Amino acid sequence: MKRHAIVVGLLFTALSLSGSARPQSLADAAKQAEADRKVEKPASRVYGNKDLKPERTPAAQPTSTTASPTPEGAKATTAVAELSETDRAAAYRVSAKKDEGYWKQRMQKLRAVLDADGLQLAAMKARVTKLTADADEPVGLSQRIAIRSEREAAATEVARLTAAVASDRLLINTTEEEARVANVPPGWLRAGPSR
Numbered sequence: 001m002k003r004h005a006i007v008v009g010l011l012f013t014a015l016s017l018s019g020s021a022r023p024q025s026l027a028d029a030a031k032q033a034e035a036d037r038k039v040e041k042p043a044s045r046v047y048g049n050k051d052l053k054p055e056r057t058p059a060a061q062p063t064s065t066t067a068s069p070t071p072e073g074a075k076a077t078t079a080v081a082e083l084s085e086t087d088r089a090a091a092y093r094v095s096a097k098k099d100e101g102y103w104k105q106r107m108q109k110l111r112a113v114l115d116a117d118g119l120q121l122a123a124m125k126a127r128v129t130k131l132t133a134d135a136d137e138p139v140g141l142s143q144r145i146a147i148r149s150e151r152e153a154a155a156t157e158v159a160r161l162t163a164a165v166a167s168d169r170l171l172i173n174t175t176e177e178e179a180r181v182a183n184v185p186p187g188w189l190r191a192g193p194s195r
Helices: 002-020 026-039 071-096 100-136 141-181
Strands: none
Touching: 100 141
16 A cells, blocks of 8 residues: 555656646747847947057156146157157168068078988988898897997987977978068079079
């Protein structure tokens, strides 16, 4: 009898819960989302560049707290304008120095370093191959130990040179990207004599 009461109680609980937890249809969910959007407040204000105050430099800040402009304030804003013109002129002079000769010389130096590291890498790989072959020849124990030690040192050097070549290539790619951003003609970066 007790068992029967427990089963009936569980059945009653399951039926009461299933009626209240029915799944929500897609149409009901869409209506609920639309109602939520209508209730949400839109952004009260959107700020743009015009709303922001211009950055003030220490020289441009007026010394007095009055609202009327003073001759000192006018001189300060003129000095800031002249300073910005001077900065622009200096930036132009720096960029003007980066002409065809500058870019060709820079790329030649980078390629020369890459070529030198590449040659050293090829030589060290050949050395490791020769030492590996020498280790297989029938020689004394002390000679094998010396050959293995030398081969390990050469293998370490190969790893270092491989990293150096990868770094050189990355530096060349970075310089090419810098030149592209600076609107440098691709011909300035190519190897060969300038015209």
